[in-house]
Amino acid sequence: MLLLMASAAITYLGALAYSNRIHDRNLVDSAMALAQLLNQLPAGEKLTAQARFLLEYDPYGRNYFSIRSMRHGLTTGSDELQPPAHSPLPDRPAVLYDTVLLDRKIRVASLVLPNRYEPSDLLTVSVAETLEDRRRRAREILLLTIPTQTALILAVFALVWFGVNYGLRELQPLTERLARREHDLAPITDADVPEEVQPLTRTIDGLFGRLHSMLNLQERFIADAAHQLRTPLAGLRVHADRLQRLQSAEETADAIGQIQRLVERASRSTSQLLSLTRAQSTQVHDLADQTINLSSLIPELVGLRVHEAIAAGIDLGYESDAAAAWIHGSPTQLQELLDNLIDNGLRYAGRGSMVTVRLSQAMGEVLLSVEDNGPGVPSAYLSQLGERFFRVPGGGGDGSGLGLAIAQRIAEYHGAALRYHSASQGGLIVELRFPASPPGREHEPG
Template sequence: MVESEDRPSLRRRLLSSLLVPLMLLLVIESLITYSGALIYSNHVHDRDLADDAMTLAQMLSQEDLGGQISPQARFLLEYAPEGHNYFNVSSKKHGLLAGSQDLQSAALSAATLDGEPALFTTALKRRQLRAATVRIPNLRDPSDQLTVTMAETFHDRHQRAREILLLSIPAQALLIAGVFFLVLYGVRVGLRQLDPLTARLAAREHDLAPIGDADVPVEILPLTRTIDGLFARQRRMLALQERFIADAAHQLKTPLAGLRVHVERAQVDPSKDTVSDALQHIQRLTQRASRTSSQLLALTRAQSPELSEDGSECLLDLAQLVPELLGMRVHEAIAAGVDLGYEGEPGPIWIDGDRLSLQEMLDNLIDNSLRYAGRNSLVTVGVSVVSGCPCLSVEDNGPGVPPAFLDRLGERFFRVPGMTEEGTGLGLAIVQRIAERHHAQVRYLAGSSGGLRVEIMFPTARTSKSLLSD
């Protein structure tokens, strides 16, 4: 149970990825609500402030001021239930009649001559105020003008906005909670669409057939197609294993049967000559079995799907690599009585490839020439550029291959009829598979001196252009 809780859960991941945005949405919605409530509160308070200033100005314009306002008007200003703690009443003739002198200059600059209240924001003793001022003529004295200014702090406005916000938050939270539970239900129902696919895969045992797209939701198609690719690679690997087992059983059957015959012959006739002859045959058969198994393993490696799966593909210079590999085989050529030489263009000649695979390819080509060209023959390994493509060639002046059989060279276990030299028929098949992995083409031609010429045409290296530009 603990293990299942610790496992990554798609449902939990989906819900958590939705919950955080929903909470952020609640915060953003609260800020928007508060901003809207504050705008509304400012609008209402501005309207009330302007109405109060206009009402007081009209009332004062009908009084005989005589340099001061009446006690009733002062009472309304100082003890207004709306909390208008800041005011200013001034006359054009008599100057300041009541209130704060600091508001007079701001009020005179903001007031208009049309008798309509003007709203403005000002500061008094480091406190922000919202004020409304109105200028109207004195009805008792037409030559005089009254300016009435009423101001208030922003505290009540923010208080009203907070009250509206607190009233709206529960409704918003309830709405988001409802959305969250609807999403939870939708996720559960949506994930049930995977049940048929899960049941179909659970019913399989050793079936590596593609899953297909029949009942697969669009969102997980990339996953199922990736699994199909994995199944395809597994099928290829299993096919290689089955082919290797079948080839090994077929190719090792003859030498193993020969070993048993010669062992039984030595047991029946333990004479020195018989035992010596049997041991010689046994040694030759074990060498053949060893070479066959090595060639089968090499062929299996060459048939692996991709060249660069292990990251061994790199930029190689054929003009430098081939002479190095060729030098390792000189002593064998001397022992076989073969003149092994090299002809090449000045490098570099770049290809994308795997050094070990190319070494195995060249070794098989040289082995083929040393085995079938015969003593006192000439084998030439060449590197050149043909039609802009790197070319590796191996040519001998041996008996060659009849033209009718050139197209079959490279087939597994194919040996040219009439050849007396022992072989597995796998050397050129390995060459063919390694060339295919390098996206190269192999051509089997008649040599200029009557022997066999094998040419491998490589594609131009993908990274050589960037290397040269650097």
């Protein structure tokens, strides 16, 4: 119905414009015919009553005409019909204009011609008609086209109805395949998928892929949690049973100490598992959207770990030759990355050793490294650093083997290359190379 109404309105406006054009042409022809008639009348003779009747006759209203002399005024016709405001030049085409006569809008055609009986005089010939006949013709055209338009709209409606139903039937094989699935997240785009809906199915395939990655991440977290918490929980049960049998205060204190260490280990494993899962999730991409000056951020983060280094008997230091080192990244994730690298040094370097954090910039890269002078890592195991739960055989310490894996994932999401080297005087160097960014607004640590 809305389409029919819009079509009817457009048709009526078009028909009215066409009717106006035809009537304007006829009005100009009438004005020219009246001018020719004046040139043929003998001197002093006026229009006959029959001619006046024909000029004024209109079956749906009334027409008007006037002949005005520049010297003598109105010679014949309607006195109410005024000449145009700007009189046309003699022997030029007629001008058309709208005016109001007796509270009715009319259309007028006027032209000027010399008075052949008085060469110094000019005659203005005007012929006018009401607008009723124009509108009537437009309505007639509209009424003729409405049935055709209605039939066409109904035909299009039926065609669309059939096309939609037929198109949906083409999706039936895909619908049946999806209905038979339970836990299968494989792509659904196949040979039976119509080309028109393949953009939709490819989008669904992308969603399935992301969902599959999330489920794999969840399953891996559950497996990792079971792997990491099995030993502490078993130890807790053993020492709890032991407490029930012990009677001496020394043995009781030792069992409680063992339980405390196991609880700390379980707590640390749980925290690192959560950190690893967070680093593996795609949400890191959403966080890495700030321009950060590492020359301001890294000293602040190193300073937060000084008290732990003092308690562990380790000299923790910071060196930098970069006045400003800008990268794109997440301050929270970078803090977690640096904490894990420093923690790795504090745990395995040993008392009396040094752990040094260095920052520099060269050739479009920002270099961040953490070096210790501890026992180091045999070269045969350097390639395995960063794997989950990997711990160097005989390395000691009570780590979970997740710290470097967390650092590896965070570095990947920041577009940084992470490498491991043996220090020249023993120990381990963990090196990160970030792509440098243009300077931005200074980030306030914390």
